[in-house]
Amino acid sequence: MRSYVVRRVLQVIPVTFGVTLLVFAMMLLIPGDPARAILGSYATPENVATLERQLALDRPPHIQYVTWLGNVVTGDFGRSYSLNRPVLDEILERFSATLLLAGTALLITVLLGLIAGIVAAVKQHRWQDRAFTVGALVGLSIPSFWLAMIFIVVFALGLGWFPTSGMRPAFGPSGPLTVLHHLVLPATALALVAAGVIARLTRSSMLEVLRQDYVRTATAKGITRRSVIMRHAFRNAVVNVVPVIGVQVGFLLGGAVYVETVFGWPGIGRMLVTAIGTRDILLVQGGVLLVAVTYVLINLAADLVQAALDPRIRLG
Amino acid sequence: MSDVRIEPPDTTSLLEVRGLRTEFVVEDEVYRAVDGVDLTIGPGESVGLVGESGSGKTVTAMSILQLIPDPPGRIVGGSIEIDGVDLVRAPERVLRQVRGGRIACVFQDPLTSLNPVLPVGDQLTEMMRAHQDLDRRAARRRARELLDAVHIPHAERRLEEYPHELSGGMRQRVMIAMALANDPELLIADEPTTALDVTVQAEILDLLRELRERTGMSLLFITHDFGVVAELCDRVVVMYAGRVVEQAPVDKVFADAAHPYTRRLVDCMPRLGEGRRDLEVIPGLPPALNRLPDGCAFAERCDVVEEACRRGTIALEGYGEDRMVRCIRPGARP
Numbered sequence: 001m002r003s004y005v006v007r008r009v010l011q012v013i014p015v016t017f018g019v020t021l022l023v024f025a026m027m028l029l030i031p032g033d034p035a036r037a038i039l040g041s042y043a044t045p046e047n048v049a050t051l052e053r054q055l056a057l058d059r060p061p062h063i064q065y066v067t068w069l070g071n072v073v074t075g076d077f078g079r080s081y082s083l084n085r086p087v088l089d090e091i092l093e094r095f096s097a098t099l100l101l102a103g104t105a106l107l108i109t110v111l112l113g114l115i116a117g118i119v120a121a122v123k124q125h126r127w128q129d130r131a132f133t134v135g136a137l138v139g140l141s142i143p144s145f146w147l148a149m150i151f152i153v154v155f156a157l158g159l160g161w162f163p164t165s166g167m168r169p170a171f172g173p174s175g176p177l178t179v180l181h182h183l184v185l186p187a188t189a190l191a192l193v194a195a196g197v198i199a200r201l202t203r204s205s206m207l208e209v210l211r212q213d214y215v216r217t218a219t220a221k222g223i224t225r226r227s228v229i230m231r232h233a234f235r236n237a238v239v240n241v242v243p244v245i246g247v248q249v250g251f252l253l254g255g256a257v258y259v260e261t262v263f264g265w266p267g268i269g270r271m272l273v274t275a276i277g278t279r280d281i282l283l284v285q286g287g288v289l290l291v292a293v294t295y296v297l298i299n300l301a302a303d304l305v306q307a308a309l310d311p312r313i314r315l316g
Numbered sequence: 317m318s319d320v321r322i323e324p325p326d327t328t329s330l331l332e333v334r335g336l337r338t339e340f341v342v343e344d345e346v347y348r349a350v351d352g353v354d355l356t357i358g359p360g361e362s363v364g365l366v367g368e369s370g371s372g373k374t375v376t377a378m379s380i381l382q383l384i385p386d387p388p389g390r391i392v393g394g395s396i397e398i399d400g401v402d403l404v405r406a407p408e409r410v411l412r413q414v415r416g417g418r419i420a421c422v423f424q425d426p427l428t429s430l431n432p433v434l435p436v437g438d439q440l441t442e443m444m445r446a447h448q449d450l451d452r453r454a455a456r457r458r459a460r461e462l463l464d465a466v467h468i469p470h471a472e473r474r475l476e477e478y479p480h481e482l483s484g485g486m487r488q489r490v491m492i493a494m495a496l497a498n499d500p501e502l503l504i505a506d507e508p509t510t511a512l513d514v515t516v517q518a519e520i521l522d523l524l525r526e527l528r529e530r531t532g533m534s535l536l537f538i539t540h541d542f543g544v545v546a547e548l549c550d551r552v553v554v555m556y557a558g559r560v561v562e563q564a565p566v567d568k569v570f571a572d573a574a575h576p577y578t579r580r581l582v583d584c585m586p587r588l589g590e591g592r593r594d595l596e597v598i599p600g601l602p603p604a605l606n607r608l609p610d611g612c613a614f615a616e617r618c619d620v621v622e623e624a625c626r627r628g629t630i631a632l633e634g635y636g637e638d639r640m641v642r643c644i645r646p647g648a649r650p
Binding site for chain 2: 125211212213214216217218219220221222223224225231232235236239309310311312
């Protein structure tokens with residue numbers, strides 16, 4: 001196990017390096033001039049040139065990259081000119097809101113996806129299977145931003161059960177229940193697509209495993225049907241599902257951009273949309289880097305969990 | 317418990333299968349995999365169930381513990397009684413006590429039959445703790461004793477290992493140890509040596525014989541190999557196309573098979589010291605189980621077939637004092 005962990009953790013280094021390169025190149029490639037965006041369309045060319053010098057935008061790209069990377073490594077993400085505060089402070093604050101949203105959505109995704117997949121496989125060809133299969137298909141066919149709007153129309157405006165938008169700090173005066181109240185609609189809207197993917201995969205994985213000889217052996221032992229399904233079948237089926245859960249985290253973080261915009265959730269997705277509009281390069285780079293590194297780390301975690309669940313991976 | 321019939325204990329038989337019929341339905345076609353099988357196993361008796369692939373021997377064995385996947389398979393008739401309890405109609409709770417408790421199984425391929433993600437020790441202790449009131453430590457100790465009993469060296473270390481870390485023979489020993497965990501009265505072994513190397517096969521057969529002598533348990537041994545039956549069994553039941561065609565004490569089958577199919581199967585077996593000869597084969601294939609012919613299912617391949625063989629239903633009837641045969645010309649030679 002240890003050598004597998006070391007090998008897998010070391011893989012993170014080149015991947016992260018590649019990510020920084022892409023994040024940096026991305027802002028060079030998109031059209032628009034940051035200095036002009038800051039100063040407005042009436043600025044004189046001299047003023048634009050001065051600002052470019054101040055922001056070091058007149059240097060060659062590779063020098064800019066090395067300088068930026070060196071600063072990032074020491075924890076200095078620069079200063080956002082549109083917000084006039086350190087990028088790190090802003091992205092950490094925004095990211096914690098996104099983590100709350102995406103984390104809750106992930107919890108819903110995993111619970112709903114696994115339970116639906118198991119029930120559908122165990123009750124294959126019965127009504128439970130059909131209901132979950134159709135539900136999963138519908139779930140993964142609906143774009144989350146559209147679902148978000150429908151949720152607002154039905155549950156917030158129509159029934160009035162939940163607030164239409166915004167969030168409250170978890171430890172502020174309003175208390176955790178208010179946060180939860182604000183969280184239900186955006187997290188569910190975000191989770192349903194990913195839950196559909198997980199449910200379908202869990203179902204097919206369970207059906208495959210339930211046919212295996214060791215499931216028959218387990219039954220022949222005289223243990224309960226529940227033990228056969230959970231301890232023997234599911235324990236094997238989940239090995240294939242875990243890495244896909246890791247990948248789904250990427251969809252949840254990406255989908256958060258839309259859902260945050262629709263629900264006015266003060267997360268990093270909405271921040272990025274605004275920052276791209278104002279050409280706040282350092283803010284965009286910092287934000288995207290943080291999201292990308294999170295994705296890399298979550299997939300690392302998923303692979304390690306998978307190895308912990310399946311001895312053939314960690315010993316092979 | 318109202319659906320469990322309690323009868324006075326039958327001292328002559330441990331397990332009694334009567335008129336068992338198991339069908340598979342695939343795309344609206346009905347396959348009669350087991351078509352009215354009777355099978356009795358006495359206490360301490362060793363019975364060989366012999367037949368070609370697809371003759372229904374494995375389905376018969378799996379039906380006993382209700383291990384047939386449903387769908388597509390289903391037991392549509394007959395009874396399987398152990399001490400007057402009919403397993404076909406028994407509730408799940410009663411079945412669970414019999415499975416792994418009074419009747420244990422060893423399957424064909426030990427690699428696929430063991431759970432790949434659980435250590436061997438956990439799989440052993442799970443079997444015990446399903447039937448006995450043992451704490452973790454006691455179960456662990458007993459697991460070690462069982463591995464010793466099936467001659468696995470370094471038992472303590474092996475308990476921590478996963479199935480893929482063991483050799484094929486070792487895996488089958490683990491399966492056997494698991495089957496023995498609750499001192500079963502009957503062990504069902506479904507071609508337990510087919511997936512193994514020849515030298516390992518002999519070791520596993522020796523082990524089974526040794527364990528049977530030591531524990532006195534009954535054995536239902538499923539195989540297509542008459543040589544193995546000769547070594548291990550008291551009585552042989554021959555199946556063809558889902559039906560029993562002959563049952564007899566092992567020595568009589570070898571000396572003088574009553575059913576032409578049994579005779580041909582015995583001829584297929586090489587014998588030590590008989591000199592060089594071409595091994596016999598039985599030409600043709602068994603009939604499709606969804607299109608069974610009238611009369612004898614073996615008629616197409618039989619070397620003593622006559623007109624009457626292809627008509628009506630041919631019953632399994634007594635032959636001599638201790639044999640049964642499903643043939644209108646028992647003992648006939650070409």
